Amino acid sequence: MIHFKAIFKIMGGLLILLGLLMMPSLAFSYYFSSGDHFSLWVSLSVCLVPGVFLFFSFAGQEQNIRKREGYLIVALSWVFMSIFGMVPYLVSGVIENIPDAIFETVSGFTTTGATILDDIEVVPEGVLLWRSMSQWIGGLGIIVLTVAIFPLLGIGGIELFVAEAPGPTSDKLHPRISETAKRLWLVYIGLTGILMLLYYLEGMSFFDAFNHGLTTMATGGFSTRNESFAFFTNPIIHYTAIIFMFLAGTNFTLIYYGLKGKFNKVWSSDEFRAYLLTILFLTISLFIAIYTITDEGIEKTFRDTAFQVISLITTTGYVTADYTSYSNGLTIVFFMFLFFGASAGSTSGGIKFIRHLTFVNNIRLEFKRIIHPRAIIPLKINNERVTGKVIIHIINFLLLYLMIFVIGSVVMSILGYDMITSFGAVATSLGNVGPAIGLVGPMDNFAFFSPLAKLFLSFLMLLGRLELFTIIVLFSPYFWRAN
Amino acid sequence: MIHFKAIFKIMGGLLILLGLLMMPSLAFSYYFSSGDHFSLWVSLSVCLVPGVFLFFSFAGQEQNIRKREGYLIVALSWVFMSIFGMVPYLVSGVIENIPDAIFETVSGFTTTGATILDDIEVVPEGVLLWRSMSQWIGGLGIIVLTVAIFPLLGIGGIELFVAEAPGPTSDKLHPRISETAKRLWLVYIGLTGILMLLYYLEGMSFFDAFNHGLTTMATGGFSTRNESFAFFTNPIIHYTAIIFMFLAGTNFTLIYYGLKGKFNKVWSSDEFRAYLLTILFLTISLFIAIYTITDEGIEKTFRDTAFQVISLITTTGYVTADYTSYSNGLTIVFFMFLFFGASAGSTSGGIKFIRHLTFVNNIRLEFKRIIHPRAIIPLKINNERVTGKVIIHIINFLLLYLMIFVIGSVVMSILGYDMITSFGAVATSLGNVGPAIGLVGPMDNFAFFSPLAKLFLSFLMLLGRLELFTIIVLFSPYFWRAN
Numbered sequence: 006m007i008h009f010k011a012i013f014k015i016m017g018g019l020l021i022l023l024g025l026l027m028m029p030s031l032a033f034s035y036y037f038s039s040g041d042h043f044s045l046w047v048s049l050s051v052c053l054v055p056g057v058f059l060f061f062s063f064a065g066q067e068q069n070i071r072k073r074e075g076y077l078i079v080a081l082s083w084v085f086m087s088i089f090g091m092v093p094y095l096v097s098g099v100i101e102n103i104p105d106a107i108f109e110t111v112s113g114f115t116t117t118g119a120t121i122l123d124d125i126e127v128v129p130e131g132v133l134l135w136r137s138m139s140q141w142i143g144g145l146g147i148i149v150l151t152v153a154i155f156p157l158l159g160i161g162g163i164e165l166f167v168a169e170a171p172g173p174t175s176d177k178l179h180p181r182i183s184e185t186a187k188r189l190w191l192v193y194i195g196l197t198g199i200l201m202l203l204y205y206l207e208g209m210s211f212f213d214a215f216n217h218g219l220t221t222m223a224t225g226g227f228s229t230r231n232e233s234f235a236f237f238t239n240p241i242i243h244y245t246a247i248i249f250m251f252l253a254g255t256n257f258t259l260i261y262y263g264l265k266g267k268f269n270k271v272w273s274s275d276e277f278r279a280y281l282l283t284i285l286f287l288t289i290s291l292f293i294a295i296y297t298i299t300d301e302g303i304e305k306t307f308r309d310t311a312f313q314v315i316s317l318i319t320t321t322g323y324v325t326a327d328y329t330s331y332s333n334g335l336t337i338v339f340f341m342f343l344f345f346g347a348s349a350g351s352t353s354g355g356i357k358f359i360r361h362l363t364f365v366n367n368i369r370l371e372f373k374r375i376i377h378p379r380a381i382i383p384l385k386i387n388n389e390r391v392t393g394k395v396i397i398h399i400i401n402f403l404l405l406y407l408m409i410f411v412i413g414s415v416v417m418s419i420l421g422y423d424m425i426t427s428f429g430a431v432a433t434s435l436g437n438v439g440p441a442i443g444l445v446g447p448m449d450n451f452a453f454f455s456p457l458a459k460l461f462l463s464f465l466m467l468l469g470r471l472e473l474f475t476i477i478v479l480f481s482p483y484f485w486r487a488n
Numbered sequence: 489m490i491h492f493k494a495i496f497k498i499m500g501g502l503l504i505l506l507g508l509l510m511m512p513s514l515a516f517s518y519y520f521s522s523g524d525h526f527s528l529w530v531s532l533s534v535c536l537v538p539g540v541f542l543f544f545s546f547a548g549q550e551q552n553i554r555k556r557e558g559y560l561i562v563a564l565s566w567v568f569m570s571i572f573g574m575v576p577y578l579v580s581g582v583i584e585n586i587p588d589a590i591f592e593t594v595s596g597f598t599t600t601g602a603t604i605l606d607d608i609e610v611v612p613e614g615v616l617l618w619r620s621m622s623q624w625i626g627g628l629g630i631i632v633l634t635v636a637i638f639p640l641l642g643i644g645g646i647e648l649f650v651a652e653a654p655g656p657t658s659d660k661l662h663p664r665i666s667e668t669a670k671r672l673w674l675v676y677i678g679l680t681g682i683l684m685l686l687y688y689l690e691g692m693s694f695f696d697a698f699n700h701g702l703t704t705m706a707t708g709g710f711s712t713r714n715e716s717f718a719f720f721t722n723p724i725i726h727y728t729a730i731i732f733m734f735l736a737g738t739n740f741t742l743i744y745y746g747l748k749g750k751f752n753k754v755w756s757s758d759e760f761r762a763y764l765l766t767i768l769f770l771t772i773s774l775f776i777a778i779y780t781i782t783d784e785g786i787e788k789t790f791r792d793t794a795f796q797v798i799s800l801i802t803t804t805g806y807v808t809a810d811y812t813s814y815s816n817g818l819t820i821v822f823f824m825f826l827f828f829g830a831s832a833g834s835t836s837g838g839i840k841f842i843r844h845l846t847f848v849n850n851i852r853l854e855f856k857r858i859i860h861p862r863a864i865i866p867l868k869i870n871n872e873r874v875t876g877k878v879i880i881h882i883i884n885f886l887l888l889y890l891m892i893f894v895i896g897s898v899v900m901s902i903l904g905y906d907m908i909t910s911f912g913a914v915a916t917s918l919g920n921v922g923p924a925i926g927l928v929g930p931m932d933n934f935a936f937f938s939p940l941a942k943l944f945l946s947f948l949m950l951l952g953r954l955e956l957f958t959i960i961v962l963f964s965p966y967f968w969r970a971n
Contacts, residue, residue: 072859158858334902337910341894364887371884372964375641375957376555393876400883401854404847407890411824419817424908427820474858481855 008074014063015070015078016085020056023089024049026142027135030093033212034131041129044097048135052089073484075158079150079475083467086114086142093135099128104456111463113139115470116147116352118226118322118439121452121459125231130212133229137216140225141197144352147470148193148257151350152186155472189257192264193352197222200249207242221246224253224353226322226439233447234312234323243308243325247315254280254319254347275386276348276359283345283358288314291338298331313447317342320354322439324447340442343432344410354437354470356406363391363399405473410435413465420458430454434462435469491557497546498561499568503539506572507532509625510618513576516695517614524612527580531618535572556967558641562633562958566950569625570594576618582611587939594946596622598953599630599835601709601805601922604935604942608714613695616712620699623708624680627835630953631676631740634833635669638955672740675747676835680705683732690725704729707736707836709805709922716930717795717806726791726808730798737763737802737830758870759831759842766828766841771797774821781814796930800825803837805922807930823925826915827893837920837953839889846874846882888956893918896948903941913937917948 027049034042070078090113091106093099100106105121112119113136122128128136201218205211213229220227230236234246252260259277262270271277292310299306309326316323317339328339346355367384374382384391410431417427422444429441430451440447451459468476478484510532517525553561573596574589576582583589588604595602596619605611611619684701688694696712703710713719717729735743742760745753754760775793782789792809799806800822811822829838850867857865867874893914900910905927912924913934923930934942951959961967 072861332902333904333906333910334898337898337901337907340907341898364884367880368884368888369964371881372957372961373966375961376964376966378555393880397850397876397879397883398854400880400887401847401851403887404883404890405851407887415817415820415824418820419815421816423816424820424823427816474855478855478858481852481859483856483859 007077008069008071010063011070012074012077012081013059016081017056017059017061017063019082019085020052020089021060022056023086023142024052024056026138027052027093030131030135030138033134033215034129037130037212039129039131041093041097041099041131044093045131045135047096048089048092051092072158075154076475076478076484079154079158079471080467080479082146083111083114083471086139086146087111087463087467090114090135090139093132097129097132099132102456104459105452108451108459108463109136110139111466112439113225113227114143114146115437115466116140116143116223116225116320116354117434117437117466117470118220119433119445119451119462119466120227121450121454123450123452125229134212134216137219137225137227137229140223140227141219143470144223144225144253145190145193147352147354148189148350149186150471152189153183158475185258188261189350192257192260193222196249196252196260200245203245203249204242207245208239209237209242213237217246221249221321221323222253222352224250224319224321224347224351224437226316226320228323233325235325240304240308243312246323247308247311250315250319250321250323251284253321254315254351254353256348256350258350259348273387275362276357279362280348280358284315284318287318287342291335294335295331298335313339314342317438317440318345319347319351320345320436320438322433324440327447329442329446336442340429340432343429343436343438343441346436356403356436359386360399360403362386363396364403367391367396367400402473405477406435406469409465409468409473413461416461417458420455420461422454422458430458430462431465434465437466437469490560491552491554493546494553495557495560495564496542499564500539500542500544500546502565502568503535503572504543505539506569506625507535507539509621510535510576513614513618513621516617516698517612520613520695522612522614524576524580524582524614527576528614528618530579531572531575534575555641558637559958559961559967562637562641562954563950563962565629566594566597566954569597569622569629570946570950573597573618573622576615580612580615582615585939587942588935591934591942591946592619593622594949595922596708596710597626597629598920598949599623599626599706599708599803599837600917600920600949600953601703602916602928602934602945602949603710603922604933604937606933606935608712617695617699620702620708620710620712623706623710624702626953627706627708627736628673628676630835631672631833632669633954635672636666641958668741671744672833675740675743676705679732679735679743683728686728686732687725690728691722692720692725696720700729704732704804704806705736705835707733707802707804707830707834707920709799709803711806716808718808723787723791726795729806730791730794733798733802733804733806734767736804737798737834737836739831739833741833742831756870758845759840762845763831763841767798767801770801770825774818777818778814781818796822797825800921800923801828802830802834803828803919803921805916807923810930812925812929819925823912823915826912826919826921826924829919839886839919842869843882843886845869846879847886850874850879850883885956888960889918889952892948892951892956896944899944900941903938903944905937905941913941913945914948917945918952920949920952 027045031042031045034045087107087110091110094106094109100109108121197218200221201214204214204217216229259271259274288311291314292307295310296306312325313328329336344356346357347353349357349359363386370382370384384396413431414427417431418424426443426445429443430445433439433441445451510528514525514528517528570590570593574593577589577592583592591604680701683704684697687697687700699712717726742754742757771794774797775790778793779789795808796811812819827839829840830836832840832842846869853865853867867879896914897910900914901907909926909928912926913928916922916924928934
């Protein structure tokens with residue numbers, strides 16, 4: 006038996022929250038007289054009315070949330086957000102059909118950042134802020150999931166690596182979780198505020214600063230400008246984005262420790278070291294490679310390289326330069342970045358370093374094991390032994406990810422797109438990045454895809470954002486069978 | 489301490505064998521007066537003289553062959569075969585430079601079948617037979633490896649799945665192994681003879697029948713004709729090839745049981761059922777898809793579909809039709825077949841069904857485990873429980889395979905080839921298939937690649953043929969460290 010009443014109550018709460026989070030858009034709409042306040046009032050009501058109804062109808066029902074409810078809540082939350090979140094686009098007429106609106110909304114809440122809008126700059130400010138806000142809400146949501154839900158569900162081995170995540174002591178939520186979640190939200194909200202201020206002081210308009218603050222910290226990548234970050238010519242703005250994209254891809258628990266001065270805790274994280282060193286290594290080597298090809302000058306080349314590397318690896322997806330314009334070899338390298346993902350416990354999507362690290366270190370030990378078959382050679386991450394079960398979890402996740410990438414690319418090819426575009430669109434959707442290669446390169450958008458392709462890519466974004474298993478398990482017969 | 493003397497002795501024996509196996513080419517050279525008998529005499533001597541020297545110098549040395557020697561013997565065997573096997577091409581002038589000769593020889597011994605020859609039909613018969621023979625020798629060699637060496641080394645989890653493979657009882661070779669190996673060779677040699685006869689009776693010339701008999705059973709794919717099997721217009725020849733490619737991709741132990749009438753043993757193999765049913769399913773569904781696109785008639789379309797599907801999945805690589813000419817969607821489907829591979833215990837290369845099966849079944853159970861976290865849900869293959877260790881072995885293999893594919897594609901792109909061609913060339917080399925997509929489609933050859941690219945692809949063929957770990961472990965510091 007699935008406890009649906011508890012689920013309905015939570016969905017009600019979610020809708021109320023969603024409605025309330027439309028208020029900043031309303032404020033901006035009035036401030037700029039952007040003419041979309043009516044659409045936003047409608048959208049707000051469409052969220053609040055059923056939200057209040059659901060929440061209070063089931064408020065008295067005390068039911069435990071167990072694993073099954075957990076999965077449904079996670080999946081339904083994103084589905085509800087996507088359905089109700091697209092109302093502002095449709096009512097305002099910014100987007101005129103449902104597949105497009107679903108794509109844009111899902112791209113928002115999954116912090117992907119791929120867009121079907123040809124001209125972003127004509128969108129009224131209220132709706133445009135809602136678009137950025139959807140990414141920030143998505144980032145907020147993913148923190149809840151990582152701290153509170155994924156450890157309970159045991160998804161993809163991630164449970165062991167979120168520092169300080171209390172983990173499930175029984176089948177119920179642990180009380181310390183709300184403590185941890187609050188701490189991380191504080192980091193998230195605090196950094197967003199600081200970043201908005203910095204962007205503003207560095208020369209962005211108040212509106213641009215507000216939007217880009219939201220979408221940077223969410224590793225989202227939606228911009229208010231058609232040219233994305235290439236629009237802003239002040240190098241300091243680019244460097245600020247580089248640093249904050251990096252932070253948004255860092256485990257927020259580590260940032261919390263960093264803010265408290267406990268740097269040894271930060272540095273002792275294997276994932277953080279891998280994340281930092283990989284980015285440094287890739288930036289420097291690509292900088293050298295690109296510098297020999299282009300003639301943009303040292304500083305500009307370095308800045309563009311660092312920006313693109315970090316933007317793709319953290320799954321943000323802002324662009325300041327066309328990374329597909331250098332050479333075949335460099336294009337495929339940048340394409341590979343779509344498979345990275347930053348850290349667990351951040352807002353970044355994709356595979357994430359902890360899983361790469363587990364795989365690579367385990368493979369290295371595998372060679373040692375081959376030579377010494379009778380020795381017991383355990384894998385250690387953060388100085389703790391990783392069990393075989395968790396290794397299987399993680400490697401399964403990696404393979405499943407690649408399998409979905411391959412099947413997704415086949416589907417896109419069958420829908421009629423060339424192979425490179427299919428690879429790119431699927432990789433960037435599944436990894437929640439944004440730009441890709443082929444016809445969906447850094448200078449393009451997703452408008453030209455057929456409605457079916459848009460819905461399929463939206464599904465892939467959800468799949469990737471919710472760590473695959475959360476969604477796929479719902480399609481498993483075991484899930485629905487009463488036990 | 490590595491026991492080099494035992495290794496030298498075995499390399500000597502191998503060279504003697506290689507020299508002796510050049511004799512059929514010599515016979516054909518005289519029979520056809522093809523003018524290459526001098527080159528073949530030279531090549532034969534180049535093998536026999538150092539072979540006899542090595543073998544008898546170290547004949548008296550009794551040394552155990554342990555794991556370390558096992559790895560070196562496997563890797564060095566293929567390296568020795570490739571170096572000495574290219575002599576006929578170079579001395580006869582059929583191939584004029586060393587990278588090309590290495591590519592063609594490695595493509596032979598690894599049973600890949602990719603060629604750098606623009607015009608195969610001008611090659612003198614003696615050398616041409618040697619080319620086909622190299623694939624057959626490669627097939628022979630892989631049977632030895634699978635039965636005798638891989639179980640001892642514990643490579644990629646394959647040890648558990650070769651039916652009747654005795655497995656290591658200690659660190660030494662099991663005496664029953666030579667029994668099993670003899671049985672499988674008998675199947676291999678017997679089927680090759682039958683197939684040659686069938687091809688001949690169905691209208692191939694004696695020479696064509698002899699060559700294609702060798703390269704079909706090796707799942708090699710070298711042809712004596714520029715058009716490959718499209719040259720032969722008799723449909724019966726195509727159907728014969730379809731059936732024997734399928735057999736060559738079947739675990740030879742099962743064929744042995746089949747010949748003894750023990751069909752229940754054949755059918756109880758999970759890998760065989762997956763192999764057979766997958767091929768049937770893919771052939772039928774692709775036949776329907778292709779039939780709606782082309783207008784070749786039912787029989788021809790069905791035959792071409794079955795031929796191409798089985799040729800790619802068994803990693804043979806013969807072609808009768810251009811599978812890249814239908815549509816984007818179908819091209820990517822055929823491209824995916826480069827990642828299949830047929831059965832363990834056959835001459836087929838690539839990943840192989842047993843690994844796919846393990847992964848897919850384990851993922852399905854993973855969902856069950858997610859729902860019932862406290863239940864113990866073991867994976868069973870062929871009604872036997874698969875341990876977590878073997879699952880990790882196999883999943884590691886799969887991921888490592890994909891990682892090498894990705895890194896290989898990046899290398900090829902950096903060498904200047906477009907992405908599709910890079911993906912195709914790397915996938916087909918690593919999977920020991922032959923044809924691919926892009927500039928190395930089914931109607932193309934590998935002549936245009938730079939010498940560096942040819943050497944790199946040759947390395948990938950070796951890596952794939954020797955189940956990755958055998959080669960990579962040699963690059964591991966653990967291997968060379970004395971213990």
